[in-house]
Amino acid sequence: MKNKNKLLTIMLIILVCITLIGVIALLIVSQLNKGDEEEKPSIDEIVESSVDIAEITTNLAGENFIRISLKVQTDSLEAGEELTKRDFQVKNIVITELSEMTPEQLDGKEGKVAFESSLKTKINELMDSGEVQQVYITSYIIQ
Incomplete structure (x- = not known):
């Protein structure tokens, strides 16, 4: 009878330990997932905080x-x-940047992305509060 109680106690301790390990693992995974999911702004928030040039x-x-x-x-x-x-x-930044560029440098997706990135960096250097997230070309004609 004494061996059965010892065996039952050991099994109960093992079961509690496994349960605790599972709960801790679940909490760790849920905390890691919270850090990965940045809250993206809605399209309305993007439009409100955007400026047309x-x-x-x-x-x-x-x-x-x-x-x-x-x-x-x-x-x-x-x-x-x-x-x-x-x-x-x-x-002024846009005009200065464009005056140094050839049509070939603006050609294709890579050229436009490089131009947008350059503008973003230079405009952010001006900003006192907040920062530029993205620059979008909304119309574009070279002649």
Whole structure:
């Protein structure tokens, strides 16, 4: 009888340990998944915190000229308001960047992505509050 009680006690302890290990593993996995799932802004939030850069017509390096419009997405409404006030500085950056580029450098997806990335970096250097998340080309013509 004494052996049966010992065996039952050992089995009960093992069962409790396995249950605890399972609960701890479940908690760890759920905590790790929370860190992976960043909350993405809704399209309405993106539009609210974005700023349209009116159409700019300027010369490229060489004999061509470009007509381009942009939308700049920021990380907050405050950053969007600041960017709206800095509109003239953003236009200056766009014109300066484009004046050094040839049509071939803007050609294709890679050229446009490189241009957008360059603008994002340079505009972020201006910003005091918030930052630029993405620059989008909304219209684009080279002649």
